[in-house]
Amino acid sequence: MYRIKRLVENFDLKLLYSGPSFAVLFYVILFFCSGCDFSGSNNKISEGIESVIFNLDPATIKTPEDNRIVSLIYEPLVGLSDDYKTFEPGLAEKWSVSSDQRSYFFSLKPGIFFQDNSPVNTEALVFAFQRQMRLNLDSPLFSMIDSIHIIDSLTMRFTLKYPYTPFLYTLTSPVGLKGVSKKAILKYGDKLAEHPVGSGPYMFKKLDDNSELVLTKFELYPNHLPNIDQISFKVYSDYSEISNYFKESKIDLLYLIPGFYIDRLKWLGVVDYQVLPATSTVMIGFNSQSPPFHLPEVRRAVLLAINREKLVYNFLRGNSIPAKGPLPPVLFNYREITQPGYNPEKAAELLAKAGYPHGFRASFYYLDRYRARNTIFEAIKNDLEKAGIKLNLIPFYSWEELEAACRSDTSQVYWTAWGTDVLGDPENFLYSLFHSSSPHNLLHFRNNAVDRLLEEARREPDRQLREELYRQIVELVLRDVPAVFMYHVIPVYAYNRNKIEKLPLDPYGHVQYQNIVLR
Known part of the structure; x- marks a missing residue:
């Protein structure tokens, strides 16, 4: 249920030498150093959000704002395509279902790592999934699951209590099962919300007094590195601040704008809108x-x-x-x-x-x-x-x-x-x-x-x-x-059109920061 509740840090890493040898060394470090901050880049985005206490544990999140942020840190087994009908690989590269519609088999992508450099395998995922289910016993998303079994390090089987046709859809949900590092769960326990570790394109960097949350790109993210190096979720206290924040470039993006404020932002001359389907x-x-x-x-x-x-x-x-x-x-x-x-x-x-x-x-x-x-x-x-x-x-x-x-x-x-x-x-x-x-x-x-x-x-x-x-x-x-x-x-995103050229969204309306194109 939607309980609609609602952080920008600038570092300058000055490269003092730019010769060929250093360039080679730089890219080697860029690839292997998970979480390093090469913030000489201007690829940073700030999003304004309403006052909120952040919870970044997918097993205990309560608000849509946390859902959107958690979706950047953690990944599901499968994703939903833009047509709302077909599925895309997530942590799993392929899957199949038994003839009685009660067993689902998932094969994980090989060579994937969590943000603490521990491997993404069935042992870690089953541990995380069982914890999430245990902490959400009343969730209709998990009530049909009877058990999860490890077949080998990259293959798992879900057994359902009864045939449940929309099962794959539930796995794509922002509040569905997410891959969390077993190492992090054992290390942080109930404090995981303050130390989130997933395998998604962005990793947790810092949280300042619940006024600013900063994520940085995960350097070992597969396929390609995110376009945006750093995301800041900056809390504002009321809408009267927003116009100045946009004018002063303190924020680049704003979600769920009340109707009365849309026209006011238009007068700034730098704001465009992206409208999402009502959900x-x-x-x-x-x-x-x-x-x-x-x-x-x-x-x-x-x-x-x-x-x-x-x-x-x-x-x-x-x-x-x-x-x-x-x-x-x-x-x-x-x-x-x-x-x-x-x-x-x-x-x-x-x-x-x-x-x-x-x-x-x-x-x-x-x-x-x-x-x-x-x-x-x-x-x-x-x-x-x-x-x-x-x-x-x-x-x-x-x-x-x-x-x-x-x-x-x-x-x-x-x-x-x-x-x-x-x-x-x-x-x-x-x-x-x-x-x-x-x-x-x-x-x-x-x-x-x-x-x-x-x-x-x-x-x-x-x-x-x-x-x-x-x-x-x-x-x-x-x-x-x-x-x-x-x-x-009707959810609406407002964004600074002088900075953002393309604002890609997933079917759930979450910004795919890793694919944002800047001007």
Whole structure:
């Protein structure tokens, strides 16, 4: 689940001699010295991010910001291609699956090293994978795995509890299994988050008081060295600082810009934008077991009483699109399916039918972080008051507090969101939110038909048949209205076009710093 939370050091290595002999020696050292800082290069990038406490252990990360940084340090077994359908080699160069769809075999690339110079082999990876699974027992990404076996130093086998068709997709996830140095895990233990060691293109260099995180390129990274030598993630306290940071070249890149700030940055004359597909859904969730929201008519009345499109276009300034249903468009083609639009007259009818002709009072929980969102909450409150539903807005100041409140049996209505952990297949998104056994089902939603279809879809190998099952699931969810699906956030990167010529992104929207082209 997306809990949206949000470092630049300059060294000058002056080459005092540039003769041929030194040049040969320099390139020999460049190849063999892992982590050396040849910072006479100008190939450095600074990204601005919101205030955050960094956690660089893939087994315990909680925020999308940490996901993006961790993806630079660690690598998965397989990657996802830009078409969201096919897979690319990661740490594994090839893989196969048994006829019963329960055993997956992976052959590792030979000659790969971690950033502490220990070898990437099955012993290290199985140790890291088992640790990550052990620390995430409730994760739907790992629940289907029964065991992992070492066949030889470069071959491993995953045995699943049941056939699970999207398994390879889960391995590509930013929060999926990552290769971590066994040597580092044994050395640092619970402090691994402060001493991350993977095999990715960048390695941890320093963290200054949670205000600046610096990564440098890993000199032994295979195929080719990263184009960018050093990345700094620089924390800012509020958006008023960003314009000056861009003007003064303190940052070159910014992610997840609020709609109200996009136009302001345009006036600088040095900023371009790159828009990503929406991969999350923001919603008003109901506790479907708590009166009066245990009644489908009441939930549908709330849906019809809110002018969603007006709210999205008036308050979010173009960086969000109204939702047709639970899944973002990158995961599902709605075609003829959509949740009903604004209809206050029908809302009043449904409330009367449910036994609430004069409305009722309810508590609305939300995370108090963004002023623009608080304005939306007031607008939602006003819409519902017209239908006789009076909301008591109750703020929470951390995601952990809000989540605990939503899990309570006495909760009623709340503002929440889900960002997909897995692209290419909607099973993870749907199962996490709507299966009755899912630990992430904050909606308290129970529907036996949805449970059955979800379990069938995860086992169905035929993609077309699986898509039809997903369509039936979405139709049932929209019929039962466990939430009002408000909008999908369109992630936007702003970057300094005078410095960056090309900003390559992976399918999950993470900047591939190793492939950035500078002007």
